[in-house]
Amino acid sequence: MNPNNYCIIMAGGLGARFWPFSRNDRPKQFLDFFGTGRSLLQMTYDRFVSIVPKENILIVANVIYRDLILEQLPDVQLHQILLEPARRNTAPCIAYGVNRIKAMTQQANIIVAPSDHLILKEKRFNETILQGLDFVQKNDSLLTLGIKPSRPETGYGYIQIGDGGENPRKVKTFTEKPNEELAQVFYETGEFYWNSGIFLWNLKTIEAALNVYLPEVAAKFNAGAGLYNTAKEQDFIDEMYASCPNISIDYGVMEKAESVYVLCADFGWSDLGTWGSMYELSEKDKNQNVTLKCETMFYDSEDNIVVLPKEKLAVIQDLKGYIVAESDNVLLICKRSDEDMIRQFVNDTNFKYDGKYS
Structure with a gap:
């Protein structure tokens, strides 16, 4: 070396x-x-x-x-x-x-x-x-x-x-x-x-x-x-x-x-760098849904990424192309195609709640 x-x-x-x-x-x-x-x-x-x-x-x-x-x-x-x-x-x-x-x-x-x-x-x-x-x-x-x-x-x-x-x-x-x-x-x-x-x-x-x-x-x-x-x-x-x-x-x-x-x-x-890159890398089910950490049951849903605390179950019906992510005191539900707005969400919550959720 x-x-x-x-x-x-x-x-x-x-x-x-x-x-x-x-x-x-x-x-x-x-x-x-x-x-x-x-x-x-x-x-x-x-x-x-x-x-x-x-x-x-x-x-x-x-x-x-x-x-x-x-x-x-x-x-x-x-x-x-x-x-x-x-x-x-x-x-x-x-x-x-x-x-x-x-x-x-x-x-x-x-x-x-x-x-x-x-x-x-x-x-x-x-x-x-x-x-x-x-x-x-x-x-x-x-x-x-x-x-x-x-x-x-x-x-x-x-x-x-x-x-x-x-x-x-x-x-x-x-x-x-x-x-x-x-x-x-x-x-x-x-x-x-x-x-x-x-x-x-x-x-x-x-x-x-x-x-x-x-x-x-x-x-x-x-x-x-x-x-x-x-x-x-x-x-x-x-x-x-x-x-x-x-x-x-x-x-x-x-x-x-x-x-x-x-x-x-x-x-x-x-x-x-993005939820999109995480989605691309992750294993998907037959309907192109990604589940990380938690348990999920999907009905008529496709192209989603769901990340919740590992002890949780998410039951999701008729959802297409969304990010569903929960961590600590925040739950985010956002279109995958609009994930560029997450920076705006962070800025807006910091302004409204004085950094409580940052």
């Missing part, structure tokens, strides 16, 4: 589109969706500890999740958890991790991965990551993993690949989440891959890219040189972090940089 390989796991997201299961105090990355006894974060950690020395894995998350991370990942030491005092999207999160790693070594090859993805083909994933690490160790390029689309999905960003048969391929364009018509075009052309949000690069390349394309963010973190990996690090982060712009690494760096490559792969990936 290469001691210069590092991994930054981003675990600070809210997972609002999975409300009401995903809540502020326990977002989806801390939940066991599949009854395996392991949360998505734990599964992510398990995945990378076989590739990267466990002491080289950093978890970046909001400070309110510190104890939850320590509880779920007992092998992780407190100094491996990078605590964000505010949510500022992925660019500041990654810049923080990069600067921490820089304080430890100048020779790092870095994996950056969200904490809430599902990988069904673990062996193939490991092979892909090792191929990517070899590429970034030898090339001053930014690398992302691209997933061949299985459907015209509007919930993912897309990467247009360049000409040539080699893999990795040069990236032509990045596109944010498209509408249905554009997603259909992307799917049919065969030139577009889903953007997995998993990145690889060497330390010097990402450091240079941050300085060029996000100089404001880079300058803020560079000001802490000499403080990382010391007792003064957290005070510096607490004072500075909230002033960082709220910006993603995709928009801030990847869409602007010149030497960006995509490693096209198929390892049974889903970002589990």
